[in-house]
Amino acid sequence: xxxxxxxxxxxxxxxxxxxxxxxxxxxxxxxxxxxxxxxxxxxxxxxxxxxxxxxxxxxxxxxxxxxxxxxxxxxxxxxxxxxxxxxxxxxxxxxxxxxxxxxxxxxxxxxxxxxxxxxxxxxxxxxxxxxx
Amino acid sequence: xxxxxxxxxxxxxxxxxxxxxxxxxxxxxxxxxxxxxxxxxxxxxxxxxxxxxxxxxxxxxxxxxxxxxxxxxxxxxxxxxxxxxxxxxxxxxxxxxxxxxxxxxxxxxxxxxxxxxxxxxxxxxxxxxxxxxxxxxxxxxxxxxxxxxxxxxxxxxxxxxxxxxxxxxxxxxxxxxxxxxxxxxxxxxxxxxxxxxxxxxxxxxxxxxxxxxxxxxxxxxxxxxxxxxxx
Amino acid sequence: xxxxxxxxxxxxxxxxxxxxxxxxxxxxxxxxxxxxxxxxxxxxxxxxxxxxxxxxxxxxxxxxxxxxxxxxxxxxxxxxxxxxxxxxxxxxxxxxxxxxxxxxxxxxxxxxxxxxxxxxxxxxxxxxxxxxxxxxxxxxxxxxxxxxxxxxxxxxxxxxxxxxxxxxxxxxxxxxxxxxxxxxxxxxxxxxxxxxxxxxxxxxxxxxxxxxxxxxxxxxxxxxxxxxxxxxxxxxxxxxxxxxxxxx
Numbered sequence: 141x142x143x144x145x146x147x148x149x150x151x152x153x154x155x156x157x158x159x160x161x162x163x164x165x166x167x168x169x170x171x172x173x174x175x176x177x178x179x180x181x182x183x184x185x186x187x188x189x190x191x192x193x194x195x196x197x198x199x200x201x202x203x204x205x206x207x208x209x210x211x212x213x214x215x216x217x218x219x220x221x222x223x224x225x226x227x228x229x230x231x232x233x234x235x236x237x238x239x240x241x242x243x244x245x246x247x248x249x250x251x252x253x254x255x256x257x258x259x260x261x262x263x264x265x266x267x268x269x270x271x272x
Numbered sequence: 273x274x275x276x277x278x279x280x281x282x283x284x285x286x287x288x289x290x291x292x293x294x295x296x297x298x299x300x301x302x303x304x305x306x307x308x309x310x311x312x313x314x315x316x317x318x319x320x321x322x323x324x325x326x327x328x329x330x331x332x333x334x335x336x337x338x339x340x341x342x343x344x345x346x347x348x349x350x351x352x353x354x355x356x357x358x359x360x361x362x363x364x365x366x367x368x369x370x371x372x373x374x375x376x377x378x379x380x381x382x383x384x385x386x387x388x389x390x391x392x393x394x395x396x397x398x399x400x401x402x403x404x405x406x407x408x409x410x411x412x413x414x415x416x417x418x419x420x421x422x423x424x425x426x427x428x429x430x431x432x433x434x435x436x437x438x439x440x441x442x443x444x445x446x447x448x449x450x451x452x453x454x455x456x457x458x459x460x461x462x463x464x465x466x467x468x469x470x471x472x473x474x475x476x477x478x479x480x481x482x483x484x485x486x487x488x489x490x491x492x493x494x495x496x497x498x499x500x501x502x503x
Numbered sequence: 504x505x506x507x508x509x510x511x512x513x514x515x516x517x518x519x520x521x522x523x524x525x526x527x528x529x530x531x532x533x534x535x536x537x538x539x540x541x542x543x544x545x546x547x548x549x550x551x552x553x554x555x556x557x558x559x560x561x562x563x564x565x566x567x568x569x570x571x572x573x574x575x576x577x578x579x580x581x582x583x584x585x586x587x588x589x590x591x592x593x594x595x596x597x598x599x600x601x602x603x604x605x606x607x608x609x610x611x612x613x614x615x616x617x618x619x620x621x622x623x624x625x626x627x628x629x630x631x632x633x634x635x636x637x638x639x640x641x642x643x644x645x646x647x648x649x650x651x652x653x654x655x656x657x658x659x660x661x662x663x664x665x666x667x668x669x670x671x672x673x674x675x676x677x678x679x680x681x682x683x684x685x686x687x688x689x690x691x692x693x694x695x696x697x698x699x700x701x702x703x704x705x706x707x708x709x710x711x712x713x714x715x716x717x718x719x720x721x722x723x724x725x726x727x728x729x730x731x732x733x734x735x736x737x738x739x740x741x742x743x744x745x746x747x748x749x750x751x
């Protein structure tokens with residue numbers, strides 16, 4: 141199975157996260173048609189009802205909209221997409237901050253570390269390009 | 273009316289009580305895990321549902337009917353052992369299923385066997401155990417049944433085959449039907465389940481949707497099971 | 504559904520017995536030819552005859568074995584998980600097995616008879632054959648006129664078939680009873696079989712004492728007796744397979 145699930149979070153929430161990421165990554169580009177419930181369930185190796193529940197939630201958020209006969213489509217509404225980006229980022233940042241705070245860093249130090257990391261990585265990328 | 277109901281179902285084998293005044297109601301369109309340690313009554317329950325066993329008292333109803341010829345036509349049962357007649361070829365087996373089950377999709381079954389490169393004129397006797405297990409699974413899941421009873425479908429099977437089996441189940445069960453999977457290998461099966469039914473010493477100690485259980489306890493079904501059944 | 508069950512029961516046994524019967528008939532032809540061309544030492548003929556005899560013995564033993572094994576394996580062995588889950592009544596299962604058993608036994612007798620006939624037809628001179636045919640033809644016509652003798656034949660045939668059916672049913676019932684004893688089902692079967700014999704003998708003795716036996720000396724008596732036990736064993740088998748099935 142290509143999709144990885146942790147064993148603690150409710151699966152429908154994990155599916156929502158996965159599809160949101162997919163939208164941002166370009167796997168399910170804005171305006172595109174989503175695979176059917178059964179197809180997604182098969183790809184992910186999960187129960188179709190769980191997938192259905194996740195998709196219904198995302199319809200409510202506005203990320204997906206259902207055309208009665210043809211299926212579900214990813215929205216092209218920029219505001220919704222921006223909101224989705226925000227939600228996904230927030231989740232990742234929350235996880236990171238949880239971890240770093242647990243290691244004793246305060247908010248100022250966290251931001252400082254992030255900036256330093258970005259600078260270092262930028263330099264590394266440039267070095268790689270030079271080598272090539 | 274639920275598609276699967278038990279009321280005060282009891283089964284005794286001599287002095288051993290396998291099912292103890294059990295009540296359970298399951299709806300169609302769900303994949304339900306029947307989970308419990310060995311000897312908790314899972315196989316007994318499934319055998320009664322497929323009429324391979326008679327209850328001592330109480331009743332079990334499938335689609336509102338007591339197990340009998342009519343329910344057998346609607347129930348697809350996959351036992352936890354090899355049951356294929358060794359003298360038949362795979363082709364003859366497909367024909368036999370078609371002869372006896374009006375809900376059997378022969379084309380789909382043949383297609384699935386072909387995709388696994390199982391030769392159709394091969395004697396069952398010549399197939400390896402793993403291949404026979406897959407043939408049994410394919411035959412069972414090619415039925416458009418109202419209730420699928422799968423007894424330990426992934427036990428004793430390597431991880432790749434497990435994947436295949438779960439995908440086959442997911443991809444082939446009829447819309448609106450009930451799939452009851454009895455297993456003690458919970459982690460592999462958990463993502464596929466709608467609901468979990470915990471069985472201990474012949475009665476139901478839990479019947480909840482998997483997502484609700486995770487949300488409520490913050491644990492996976494597997495971990496919660498380990499707690500609930502700690503020795 | 505019964506027809507479908509029969510189809511598979513025939514297939515299961517046929518794949519072994521039909522080749523045997525074919526071999527038997529081929530051997531019959533061979534013997535017939537050998538008898539014809541050999542005029543002197545009869546050693547080759549004796550060898551073929553011995554072979555034929557062994558083949559018939561093997562066929563008989565194999566038939567009995569197969570019919571028992573087929574019943575046990577398909578209903579009470581691992582195949583039982585498939586067969587007992589078919590949308591078919593227990594009565595249909597039993598009927599299919601009994602009918603198949605009967606048919607194969609009769610078929611076996613026919614195969615032996617045909618082989619013998621082939622032997623005779625091929626080895627006999629044409630004139631002798633014609634004479635024999637005329638003789639038999641006359642006797643048969645004679646018989647056809649004699650309604651009483653004809654009726655006797657029919658009665659004997661019916662009794663033979665019923666008795667055979669009853670014996671098959673008795674064996675199946677013994678196996679079913681044996682199945683109830685899950686740890687020692689073979690021992691259970693043997694005990695049941697012996698018990699059946701004892702019970703049947705006791706019943707006969709009881710009837711003897713009460714003087715009702717006189718009526719049973721007649722044909723109809725025998726038929727009633729056979730049908731009675733057929734019903735008893737049939738019901739016992741049905742009850743166990745339907746209500747007390749416990750596959751392992």
